[in-house]
Structures are given as C-alpha cells and as structure tokens.
Amino acid sequence: MSAAIASPAINTFGLEQAQADRSKLNKLGNAKDDPRKTAQEFEAFFLSQMFEVMSAGVKTDGPMGGGQAEGKWRSFLNDEYGKTMSKGRGIGIANMVYDQMIKMQEAQP
Template sequence: MSDLAVSPSLLTPNVAAPTARSEAETARMRATAEQFEASFLSQMLKPMFEGISTDGPFGGGEAEGTWRSFMIDAMAKQTVRAGGIGLADTVVSEMIRMQTEQSQTQPGATA
C-alpha cells in the first residue's frame, strides 16, 4: 500500500518561482494562464451536462441545448475569476521558470 502514496510536494504548486521581468509581462502571463485554466475547466464541465434533458416544464428546449456550450464556458470563466482551482498559478510559475532559464542560457550561448 505504501507504493501508492503521493508525495505532498507533487500536489503543491511551485509558487516561489523567480519573478518575471516586468509587470506587463507578468500580467500577460497571468491572463494567458487564466484563459488556459478556463478552457480546461470548460472541458471538464461539459460531460457533466451531457445527460441533462432539455424538455419538460422547466427545460429550455432546443435553445438550451444550442446555448449550453456558451453557458459552460461562462461558468468556467466565472470559476477562474472566483479563484479557480489553482491551475493558473502553476502555469504562471512554470512560464516564469522557463523564461528565466531561457534568459540565462541565451546571453552566453554560442552557436
């Protein structure tokens, strides 16, 4: 059973990564990471709504089925605005780390 134990460090995002070069760059990375998290959440929410019937006294009929994907996308974006699931933090941290590694190897690189 101990073979299946997950290290707590694998579940905790590395938020203590190096900082980006500028505020604007950090803001762009954050926006991109949040868009990625919203897209991911949208894909995870879609199966939850697939079996729901749109007929009945309180159903929206065909229109509900047509607009459901937009509603799911809006729910995912709202979830990210409310704090999300932490995926954006991990993505930003990784983007900053990769950017720092790249900038450290480029000035001294000879090829």
Template structure:
C-alpha cells in the same frame, strides 16, 4: 510565514498584487508583461475547467423550466464555458498559478 531571506524571486512575482503593481519586469534580461502572463494562465485554467465540466451536462435533457429544444442544446456549451470563466475569476483551483509559475521558469531558461 516565509522569511524574506528564504523567498525566491519567483514567489514574489507570483503574488498577484505584486504582479499587478509591477506590470512589467525583467526576467533574465527580457521585458515580461506579468499581467498578460496572468491573463493567459487564467484563460488556460478557464478552458481546462470548461472541458472538465462538459461531461456533467452531457446527459441532462433540455426540458423545463426553459422550454428545452434544440436551442438549449446549442447554447449549453457556451454556458459551460462561462461556468469555467466564473470559477477561474472566483479564484479557480490553482491551475493558473501553476501555469504562470512554469511560464516564468520558461522565460528564465531562455
């Protein structure tokens, strides 16, 4: 367990519960909406995961049980996007945390 004395302000801000409770905070004298930063980071992770999942579905032929056809091919990309969103909503793979950390560091540097 990390001591309060050894923790950095960034670690505190990255705590999702704290970010939701605070909503807005000051970083380097600027108003920053942490909730909006978190949503942006999660959106980025969802898009990234969708791009990584896409090749898994490229060679699957649209057949039964859904009947297949051109329509299934058309909607498959939307299905993969939703898979990416669902994985992110369930906790993701940590990309959103890393992106948010970098966003906070960029705000501090400005």
C-alpha cells in the same frame, strides 16, 4: 471504456466542438497578453471543458427544456461558468501554469 465516454450525448459533441476548442486554444497564449492572464484563460478553458463533459449527459424535459438550441446555449453557459470560476480563486491550475511559464521563460537564453 466508461459509460460516460461511450454515451451518445458526448459522442454527438463531435467534430464541430473540437474545431471550436482548437480555435479557443489558438487564441490563448497571445504574445501581447500578460502571462498571468494567459494562465487564467487556460484555467477558464479547462473548467469550461469540464462543465461540457459534466452536462453532456444531463437530459432536460418539461415545457422549457430540450431542443437543439439548448445545447448551444448550454455551451455558452459552461464557458461563463469557467470564466467566472477562474476569475475568483479558481482551482489552482492558473497558478501552476503561470509558475511553469515563468520557469520556461527564465530557462531560455
């Protein structure tokens, strides 16, 4: 087990965040959505989760840093980072997911 996974900051991320993540995933793939939009939302979700893990070990100090509220607001910031990156060129996950979605739809009778 790596030090990053065992760190207390990530372990306190906990059940509350996992439930929120499940809720976000359930909203993805809505039948009314365009497949390309759904793929882009999946990439945004993936990127926001990566930013959560990356920022979990970052400690903030000083007159404006720290506290419980910062953890909540950082989560919102990470979500926006993911959305912004996926709306641009992204990292290619949306294109791969979209291609697979189309292949699966074509394979259905």
